[in-house]
Amino acid sequence: MANAFSQTRPLRVAVIGSGPSGIYTAEALIKQTSIPAQVDVFDRLPTPYGLVRYGVAPDHQTIKSVTKVMQKVLQDPRVRFxxxxxxxxxLTHADLRRLYDAVVYTVGASADRNLGIPGEDLPGSLSATEFVAWYNGHPDHATRSLALDIQGVAVVGMGNVAVDVTxxxxxxxxxxxxxxxxDHALKVLAQSQVKDVYMLGRRGPAQAKFxxxxxxxxxxLSEADIVVRAEELxxxxxxxxxxxxxPPMLKNLEVLREFAARPLGGKPRRIHLRFLVSPVEILGQDRVQGIRLERNRLDENLNAVGTGVFERLDVGMVLRSVGYRGVALPDVPFDSRRGVIPNLGGRVTREGNVVQGExxxxWIKRxxxxVVGTNKADAAETVKLLLEDAPSLPLAEDPAPQALLQLLETRGVEFISFEGWTILDHHEASLGQAGGRPRVKVTNVQEMLQLIREKQMTPSS
Structure with missing residues (x-):
């Protein structure tokens, strides 16, 4: 007999991850009118919005304004955060299957790819992912000790993240x-002695991803000249x-050629865009002191091939930005080669077979x-399949909304509701307003919890 969801027994869906993909998934579920649905969105951090909060560059506030739309989704009575x-x-995989008719994993791609070269583990060599998380105040990276008492930094990669960190x-x-x-990053960057930042691409300008x-x-930039070698274009x-x-790539080339023709303006810093070079070794004893590059040419398939010609850059930090990959979730199928959850259009598969209800x-899908907006269509594709499957989904044993609350209470889990997040949001925005900034982030989870706890205990005046 086919499932017949109703207002009194709606389709119950758990979404794991509250970044753009997770919230767009919730939005697609509540906007459709064919099947009544309730959605619970989970995040391991007290804060929603994922990469919009912790990945988008702090000087790109226009992109971050998408949180206003996301906020409306989380405020909908059919959605709980x-x-x-x-x-x-x-909360385990087994818990979710008992409490929900369907689960959608939207945890992104939080790990980075390595260069696989000698010296990569030296202090001062790290991923752009870690650097971005550090300056954006991600709790996992806020306590990282970084010093910019160096004059040169190499950023390996030619995508938008590499551009951001540069x-x-x-x-x-x-x-x-x-x-x-x-704040901790602002303090370090204010004392930075960096003079030269090198963005390094192993292929040519026609293959750059920015x-x-x-x-x-x-x-x-008011503080940095840009240096491009005409011969590398x-x-x-x-x-x-x-x-x-x-047209976009032709426009990139036009901009790069204009950069190459510019005279230096005597600014205190220089950004060097280098093409057709590959790092082959990070140099140093106790910390990064340089990077060895091999010059490349492109073969008939436009792959980079070393020429046997080498050069050295004197840098004290190397930031690799050569791609991201997902991380396996407990009891969830995972393709370790591709770094994604194996799936067919969004339906999770295990050894080629569709896992019902998952x-x-x-990013963990594809x-x-x-960009941020790309995830909206992607989430809609997944939700379309979920709704097609709804009549035959294995029904949750305990679908009552209260069942989750009782389980979390029994386990002593101090979860943060959307109302709790709103308290933190207002606090950060108030601190920012006092200093002429969009917000001042709280970067410690325990501090977040304590602040929310105290506010919730204080009676409204």
Missing amino acids: FGNVCFGQD RILSKSAEELGRTDIA TTKELRELGE ELDARSAASIAND YTAG GPSG
Whole structure:
């Protein structure tokens, strides 16, 4: 007999992860009108919005304004937010299958890819992911000890994240002081002695992944000149053909050529955009002291091939930005080669067979590609399949909304509701307003919990 969900017995869905993919999944479920649905959104941190809060650059506040739309989703009476609930620890896979008709995993891709070269483990060598999380105040990275008592930094990669970290390293403390960058990072960046930032791409400008808007920003910084070698912009025939009908890539090349023609303006910092170079070794004894590069050419498939010509850059930090990958979740299928949950269009699979009632969306579904908005269509695709499957889903044994609350209470889990997050949100915004900033982030989970706890105990006047 087919399931017949109703207002009194709605489709109950758990969404693991409250970043863009998770919230877009919840939005798609409550906006459709064919099946009544209730959605519980979980996050291991007390704060929602995922990479919008902890990944988007602090000087890109326009992008962060998407949280206003996300907030409306979490405020909907058919949606509940459960922050500070760790999947696999506070709430298990078995719990979810007992309490919900369907589960959607939207946990993103939080790990980074290694370069696989000697010296990569030296102090001063880290991923751009870690650096971004540090300056954005992610609780996992807020206590990291970083010093910028160095003159050179190498950023390995040519995507928008590489551009972000290059820009943040090159801005003045005054410029950064008007953003929501974490206070601990602002203090370190204000004392930075960095003079040269090198962005390194193993292939040519026609294969770079940054967008024109992000690229242009590097040439508009008040504190940094931009340096591009004209000879590294010369395209081989195959590269030229590959972008002949690609307006964005042609625009990138136009901007790069304009950069190459610019004279230096005597600014205190320099951004060097280098192409056709691969790091082969990070140099140093007790910390990073340099990076050895091999110059490349492109083969007939536009792959980078070493030429046997080497050079050294004197840098005291290396930030790798060469891709992200997902992390396995307890008792959930995982493709370790691709770094994703195996799936067919969003339906989770195990050894090629669809796992009934389990779905995925976002980077953990398709790999790290696209921008924040890309996840909306991706989530909609997954939800469409979930709704198609609804009549035949294995029904939850204990679907009552109260059952989850009782379970978390029994286990002593101090979860944060959307109302609790709102208290923290208002607190951060108030601190920011006092200093002419969008917000001042609280970066310690226990401090977050204590602040919310105290406010909830204080009677409203």
